[in-house]
Amino acid sequence: MTTSPEPGFEPVPIRVVLPDGQEIVGRLYARRQLPEGWVYLVSIPVYRNTTDGHVEPVEYRMWLRPQDHLRPVEGTSYDSVPTERLAPPSLVEQTLGPRRPSGWVLEKLGGRTGRSQAVLHAADCGEAPTDTPRLSLDQALDAAGRPGIRLCSICGAAQKLDPVLRGFDAESGGDER
Template sequence: MTTPSDDAARPVRVWVVLPADPVLGQPEQEVVARLWRRRQTERGWVYLVGLPSYRNLEDGRVEAAEYRVWVRAPGHVRPVDGADYDQVPTEPLPPVSVVREVLGERRPSGWVLAKVREGRGPARGVLHAPDCEEAPQGAALLPMERALGVAENPGTRLCTLCGCAQELTPLLSGFDHIGDS
C-alpha cells in the first residue's frame, strides 16, 4: 500500500530489518524508515513504519513514495541513535475485560478429529477441542457443522477430558431431554 506522507503526526526515524533472500544470496539488510505509530498487542508490539519506495504515475513518470506496513518489534525494528520516541503515538494493550478475567482465555473455535485404527473394520476416531491435551497436533480444525456430522458417526467418540462431549451432545440429541428428570 503506497500512501502519501502528509499525516499530521511527526514520524521518527527508525531502522527496519529487511529479511534475507537466500535465493539471491542477499543477507538481512537494515534501512532507515519512518515510525508513525506503535501498538501493543497480546502477542507483543507492532510498529507502523513507512519505508522509502517509488510509485508509477498515470503519465508514466515515477515519483518517490512511502510504503507503510505494520512490523513486529523488536525483531524487525531497531532504534536510531539519538532519536526521541516519546512523541510517537502509542496504543497500549487494552485492559482485560472483567468477563475475560473471570472466564479466562477463550477456547479456540472448532474441533479436531484424532483418527484411531483398531485392526480391521471402519475407521474410528475421537473428537476433541483443539486445546485438548489428547488432540493431535497440526490436525485440521473442523467447523461446527462438520464436527456434528463426524460426531454422528457411530465410530466416533466425543472426548470427555476437554468437554467436547458436554458441548456437542445437546446439539446432537436436541435440547428436549434437558427438562426430563
C-alpha cells in the same frame, strides 16, 4: 483497526534494517500491540517510475516487527507516536483463562462389533480429526446418545456431556429432597 496520527503529528525517524542487513532511516507513524507482539507502521523513501518515463520520490509504508526490523535513532523521543494497546483481559478472562473453541467433532472409527464406532471430541482436542465439520451442542448430544458412540476422556468431552445426558443429579448420587 486504523491508526490515524493526531493533527499536527510529525512522524519520527527510526532505523529500518533491510533484508540484506543495510540500515536506512525511515519514519515511524504508529505502533500497534497485537496478541503476538508489537508492530510499527514505518515508511522508507524510494523512487518510482511514472507512466511518462520520469522518476519521482515516494514513500513506501509497511507494518514491521520492531525486534526484527527496527532500531531507534539515538536522541529521538518516541513518546508522541500514536499507540494502540490491547485491552487488558477482563477479570473473568484472568480468572478462567482463554475460552475453548466452541463445537464438537465426531471421529468415525468403523463398524467393528462390540467396539465403539465413533468418538466424540471437543473441537480443540488433539485427537480430533481436522477434516470433519464441527457439531453444535444439540448435534453432539444427539450423537452421544446413540449406541456405539464413545465420549473422549482426553479432551473432557465425557466430563462435559455426561451430566447433560444423564442428568445433573446422577453426578451427585441422585440425592433428591
